[in-house]
Amino acid sequence: xxxxxxxxxxxxxxGGVLIGVTAPLMGLFLVLRRLAMIGDTLAHVSIAGxxxxxxxGVYPIAMGLVFALAASFAIEKLRRAYxxxxxxxxxxxxxxxxxxxxxxxxLGKGFNVNVTSYLFGSxxxxxxxxxxxxxAVTVIxxxxxxxxxxxxxxxxFDEDAAAVNGLPVRYFNIMISVLTALVISAxxxxxxxxxxxxxxxxxxxxxxxxxxxxxxxxxxxxxxxxLAVIGGLxxxxxxxxxxxxxxxxxLILILVLLLAMKRGFKI
Amino acid sequence: MAEHTKSKFNxxxxxEIITMQxxxxxxxxxxxxxxxxxxxxxxxxxxLIGSNGAGKTTLLRMIVGLLKPEHGSIxxxxxxxxxxxxxxxxxxxPQKNSFNPLFPVTVRExxxxxxxxxxxxFSRISKADLVKAEDAMHAMxxxxxxxxxxxxxxxxxxxxxxxxxxxxxxxxxxxxDEPTVGIDVETxxxxxxxxxxxxxxxxxxxxMVSHDMDMVRSYLGQEPLQQNGKLKFYVKHSHELxxxxxxxxxxxxxxxxxxxxxxxxxxx
Numbered sequence: 001x002x003x004x005x006x007x008x009x010x011x012x013x014x015g016g017v018l019i020g021v022t023a024p025l026m027g028l029f030l031v032l033r034r035l036a037m038i039g040d041t042l043a044h045v046s047i048a049g050x051x052x053x054x055x056x057g058v059y060p061i062a063m064g065l066v067f068a069l070a071a072s073f074a075i076e077k078l079r080r081a082y083x084x085x086x087x088x089x090x091x092x093x094x095x096x097x098x099x100x101x102x103x104x105x106x107l108g109k110g111f112n113v114n115v116t117s118y119l120f121g122s123x124x125x126x127x128x129x130x131x132x133x134x135x136a137v138t139v140i141x142x143x144x145x146x147x148x149x150x151x152x153x154x155x156x157f158d159e160d161a162a163a164v165n166g167l168p169v170r171y172f173n174i175m176i177s178v179l180t181a182l183v184i185s186a187x188x189x190x191x192x193x194x195x196x197x198x199x200x201x202x203x204x205x206x207x208x209x210x211x212x213x214x215x216x217x218x219x220x221x222x223x224x225x226x227l228a229v230i231g232g233l234x235x236x237x238x239x240x241x242x243x244x245x246x247x248x249x250x251l252i253l254i255l256v257l258l259l260a261m262k263r264g265f266k267i
Numbered sequence: 268m269a270e271h272t273k274s275k276f277n278x279x280x281x282x283e284i285i286t287m288q289x290x291x292x293x294x295x296x297x298x299x300x301x302x303x304x305x306x307x308x309x310x311x312x313x314x315l316i317g318s319n320g321a322g323k324t325t326l327l328r329m330i331v332g333l334l335k336p337e338h339g340s341i342x343x344x345x346x347x348x349x350x351x352x353x354x355x356x357x358x359x360x361p362q363k364n365s366f367n368p369l370f371p372v373t374v375r376e377x378x379x380x381x382x383x384x385x386x387x388x389f390s391r392i393s394k395a396d397l398v399k400a401e402d403a404m405h406a407m408x409x410x411x412x413x414x415x416x417x418x419x420x421x422x423x424x425x426x427x428x429x430x431x432x433x434x435x436x437x438x439x440x441x442x443x444d445e446p447t448v449g450i451d452v453e454t455x456x457x458x459x460x461x462x463x464x465x466x467x468x469x470x471x472x473x474x475m476v477s478h479d480m481d482m483v484r485s486y487l488g489q490e491p492l493q494q495n496g497k498l499k500f501y502v503k504h505s506h507e508l509x510x511x512x513x514x515x516x517x518x519x520x521x522x523x524x525x526x527x528x529x530x531x532x533x534x535x
């Protein structure tokens with residue numbers, strides 16, 4: 001139990017709790033717009049940015065953010081080129097990102113240790129800079145979502161109606177892309193690029209089962225993500241498990257329980 | 268704001284609501300709409316009919332600014348579409364299948380979203396907004412569904428929800444995109460009855476895309492007024508109606524239910 005009172009664990013907990021608010025929030029918008037795979041794609045591409053950051057000696061998360069932003073715009077462009085096969089653009093960008101990442105990682109052979117920490121997360125190595133970045137991202141995301149809650153809802157529910165109402169749809173689409181890229185690059189170190197997607201999508205999957213209204217679904221995703229983050233980190237600390245994996249598996253456990261409960265109620 | 272926009276619309280029933288001049292549009296190499304000239308005057312009811320690929324949805328998307336015509340110009344309420352700002356004057360009812368039935372959203376949330384336009388970009392939902400939503404639900408006789416998830420409703424009920432959303436701003440123009448697709452015949456008739464009633468008793472201009480020839484013909488006449496390629500325009504002009512009426516929100520929404528009930532009950 002001693003680990004729970006250590007400084008690195010408390011930093012991990014703070015970082016986890018902050019990401020536990022923003023990641024499922026952005027994830028809900030993505031899932032409802034049927035863009036669930038975008039989170040995974042951006043995370044894979046930002047790994048390439050992290051690798052480049054190590055290679056040229058720039059703060060890796062910042063480079064990861066730049067790459068994630070570039071990828072989100074590339075996806076939008078490709079989506080327009082292949083209108084009816086939009087998911088194709090996601091597959092292309094994702095494999096491109098992984099290829100670029102492995103290329104950059106092999107160029108700089110010296111930092112192999114760090115590769116796994118960004119793929120699977122290394123929440124115990126969060127330093128103060130990371131916490132400040134995560135905190136800033138949280139403030140920006142919460143501010144923008146609160147400011148434009150109505151518009152983001154309408155855009156997500158009925159994009160055509162949003163346009164007919166005279167809303168600047170393009171501006172809001174870009175805003176969602178930028179906020180998602182911010183959240184993903186900030187959460188890579190916490191759950192890892194391979195697992196970020198879980199924190200974005202599984203809370204949303206849970207809310208589809210239990211929430212009746214959009215407001216409820218917002219509350220649901222945050223509560224479930226926080227349960228999983230705090231519970232998963234505690235379990236990882238006490239039993240010495242991989243933190244990122246514990247959080248994700250706990251999320252899946254919650255989802256399975258909710259599905260089972262729903263079935264139980266129906267029968 | 269509301270006063271300002273209202274004063275711009277004269278009650279003489281002759282204002283051009285939609286003006287399309289020399290519109291041409293093509294996808295890839297296939298020209299869908301060729302040199303179309305058509306105008307819709309205040310309180311006209313226009314039915315837009317055509318087979319799949321005739322360009323119905325394309326034309327609709329151009330009118331609401333989602334697509335740009337290749338050639339030609341579109342004006343809304345006398346203003347070129349690029350400069351048009353009063354989108355709250357237009358109510359829009361999408362095709363039934365345009366949303367996911369699992370989407371977690373209540374009837375009230377959907378209806379309120381009709382208010383989320385440019386002018387409300389930075390303001391919160393007010394008490395007055397909530398009252399408007401109640402009025403719209405009351406007019407469409409769906410107030411007891413207000414906290415239900417939209418996916419739980421029947422097709423006919425969903426259509427009323429979207430109609431209520433379109434009506435919440437007291438629109439001068441109502442655009443309906445195949446409103447009766449996927450709804451059983453009895454409900455279709457109730458819905459069409461409601462639409463006709465609104466046209467006859469309230470100052471609303473209608474543009475409706477439909478594939479249902481029988482219903483359109485029974486109200487708009489046997490022959491199309493104009494044809495462009497495979498697109499046919501059936502029109503009931505405003506001068507065929509008794510007289511011009513006020514377009515007043517409280518009157519039209521609150522009065523709507525009352526006057527509908529007096530004439531004939533609507534089948535849900």
